[in-house]
Amino acid sequence: MARMKFLCDAERCIECNGCVTACKQEHEIPWGVNRRRVVTMNEGVPGQRAISVACMHCTDAPCLAVCPVDCFYHTEEGLVLHDKDLCIGCGYCFYACPFGAPQFPQAGAFGVRGKMDKCTFCAGGPEPDFSEAEFKQYGRNRLAEGKLPACAEMCATKALLGGDGDMIADIYRDRVLRRGKGAEVWGWATAYKLPPGKGTPPPAAAGGTKS
Amino acid sequence: MIGRRASSAIVVVAVAAAAGLVLAGCGERPQAVSYKQGTYSGKTDQQPWSVAPWNGNKQQWEDAMRQRVQDQNEYKRMGG
Numbered sequence: 001m002a003r004m005k006f007l008c009d010a011e012r013c014i015e016c017n018g019c020v021t022a023c024k025q026e027h028e029i030p031w032g033v034n035r036r037r038v039v040t041m042n043e044g045v046p047g048q049r050a051i052s053v054a055c056m057h058c059t060d061a062p063c064l065a066v067c068p069v070d071c072f073y074h075t076e077e078g079l080v081l082h083d084k085d086l087c088i089g090c091g092y093c094f095y096a097c098p099f100g101a102p103q104f105p106q107a108g109a110f111g112v113r114g115k116m117d118k119c120t121f122c123a124g125g126p127e128p129d130f131s132e133a134e135f136k137q138y139g140r141n142r143l144a145e146g147k148l149p150a151c152a153e154m155c156a157t158k159a160l161l162g163g164d165g166d167m168i169a170d171i172y173r174d175r176v177l178r179r180g181k182g183a184e185v186w187g188w189a190t191a192y193k194l195p196p197g198k199g200t201p202p203p204a205a206a207g208g209t210k211s
Numbered sequence: 212m213i214g215r216r217a218s219s220a221i222v223v224v225a226v227a228a229a230a231g232l233v234l235a236g237c238g239e240r241p242q243a244v245s246y247k248q249g250t251y252s253g254k255t256d257q258q259p260w261s262v263a264p265w266n267g268n269k270q271q272w273e274d275a276m277r278q279r280v281q282d283q284n285e286y287k288r289m290g291g
Contacts, residue, residue, distance in 0.1 A: 001273050073251040076258065083253025126254040129262045144259040146275040152283065163280030171284040178286060 003059065003078025004121055005165035006152065007172055008051040011179075012159035015040060015050035019151035019160050023054075026122070026150040027139025033103040035119040036151050052151065052160050055080060055101035055119035063093035063102060077143075078165075079121045084137050087115040121162070122149040 015038050023029065023036045036054035061080045064072035071086035072093075093116055094102040105114040124141030127134035134141060142150060152162030161168040246252050259265075260272035282288055 001276065069246060070248070070250060070252045073253065073256070075256065081256065083251075086253045123259065124256075126256040129257045129259070141259070143276075144257075144262050144265075146265070146272060146279065148276070148279050148283075153279075158283055158285055161283050163276065163283070167277065167280045168283070171280075174284065174286060 001077065001164050002166045004057060004163060005078075005168060006052075006054065006056060006121075006149075007161045007168045008053070009159045009161070009172060009175070010049040010051050012157045013038070013050045013052060014157055014159070016156065018154055018156055019052045022150040022154035023119070026142070027135075029117075029139070030105055030107065032106050033117050035101075035103060035117065052155075053099055053101075054151070055097075055121075056099055057119075057121060062096035062098070066092045066096040068092060073126075075123065077121075077123070079123050081120055081123065081125055081138075082116065082118070083126045084115045084117075089113050089115050091116075119149075122147070 017038050020034060020036050020038060024034075027035070029035060036052060038050050038052050040048065040050045042048045057078060057080045059078065061072065061074070063082075064074070064080060067082075068090060069086050069088055071084075072080060072082045075081060089104060091102075091104065091113060094100070094104070101118045102116045103118060104116060106112070107114065120138050122140060122142035124134045124144065125138030127137060129141050129144045140150075142148065147153065149162045152160045161171060258269070260269045261267055265272040
């Protein structure tokens with residue numbers, strides 16, 4: 001297998017935050033920590049788009065490069081994970097990350113910055129698989145269960161794809177070739193167009209007016 | 212007589228418990244990490260296919276993952 005990656009299709013993302021909710025629910029993430037979030041671009045103007053962002057599990061990960069205690073590691077599947085027992089909560093990874101993926105819990109009397117928490121691609125961490133310690137520190141290990149990240153599997157419009165980089169790139173390419181580009185991507189014709197040779201198109205799609 | 216035996220047994224148990232508590236302090240694991248600059252210094256992680264139901268069968272795990280990834284392609288899933 002190639003490296004595990006996420007891919008978000010901005011044409012499909014409807015900004016429902018289902019991925020964010022799925023992540024929080026799956027790993028019982030505390031208040032104030034968002035391993036995944038939806039970012040809106042050009043809000044309120046034509047061309048508004050939204051994409052779901054989390055750790056992109058970079059091949060040349062800047063967080064891994066700047067960590068002073070070397071608590072990050074790359075797994076065989078290309079995931080960037082870290083050992084929370086080593087993390088000192090310095091925040092260097094947060095400054096280095098272009099996606100704002102590292103999160104810091106702020107629970108406690110003085111809102112101190114705790115140990116870094118981030119998306120694990122639902123692959124747990126360096127504790128025995130399926131152990132309570134792994135779940136408490138890193139969340140559920142869906143990858144060892146043979147499942148993909150909860151955010152991607154939960155996505156209603158399949159805007160967010162996760163898995164083997166080559167395979168999701170093929171799925172995206174296939175999708176773009178089928179749907180075309182520009183105005184054909186969205187609208188009445190896309191939603192209600194019948195496959196060729198199956199019945200007559202609805203009046204609106206044929207240029208009629210809605211009653 | 213029975214009372215003296217009972218009280219001495221209680222003392223023995225108390226001493227054993229105290230000794231256990233004291234010795235528990237010696238059993239603490241070292242918390243200082245020996246860092247090696249530029250290399251991962253943490254615990255080693257298990258491979259996802261090393262646990263049940265894969266039990267070390269990487270090929271089986273990869274096949275399951277491929278199927279799962281392909282299920283995200285609704286064009287193929289729905290036969291469209």
